[in-house]
């Protein structure tokens with residue numbers, strides 16, 4: 049079966065490729081964001097769906113490459129991904145770097161000794177995340193990966209866990225880091241990477257990409 053098709057050179061921000069496995073001839077930075085699906089589940093949370101882009105092998109590879117570009121000259125000992133969707137990108141990044149992967153989990157799943165951290169996220173709910181205590185050590189440089197940063201509450205809790213165990217946050221990587229107070233705090237205090245070109249950042253912040261106008265799955 050043919051997994052990817054070459055399409056005419058076009059700007060995917062204006063004319064998105066709705067075939068999820070298609071690859072445009074010109075792959076500008078962030079082209080794969082137009083593969084994202086809009087929220088169709090109602091108005092409670094304006095959640096976007098980056099997981100659709102992971103289905104396209106070239107999109108996943110380009111996304112991982114873009115997330116790693118700012119860190120090319122940096123020492124990274126371990127990649128940590130945040131439950132749940134951060135596991136996909138985190139493990140892909142770890143494999144690309146040939147480093148190990150540490151799962152930072154929502155509470156109640158790790159049946160080993162853990163450190164835990166309370167936090168709240170874009171839902172406003174109080175949550176707890178946990179990390180096993182037998183991996184992170186002082187001096188270890190950890191790249192934290194998640195799918196998305198909205199309020200920054202989730203990422204900040206993960207940062208606190210890593211630092212409390214004495215390790216160093218080498219950087220923070222996510223498909224998108226919204227320009228919220230918490231998102232800016234992360235950008236101000238840590239090395240970071242994301243996949244959103246400047247001209248799409250305000251669309252991301254408003255939870256609506258122009259590419260959704262012609263979205264059909």
Ligand SMILES: O=P(O)(O)OC[C@H]1O[C@H](OP(=O)(O)OP(=O)(O)O)[C@H](O)[C@@H]1O
Pocket residue numbers: 130131132133134168169170171194195196197198199200201202203
């Ligand atoms: O910046 P914040 O406001 O804290 O929100 C960011 C978090 O929210 C999403 O995960 P969510 O828990 O909704 O879903 P998931 O379990 O599917 O990853 C996202 O992947 C981040 O982990």
Ligand SMILES: Nc1ncnc2[nH]cnc12
Pocket residue numbers: 094095096097098170195196197198255
């Ligand atoms: N995938 C996502 N899209 C939009 N906002 C989010 N907030 C947390 N995750 C998000």
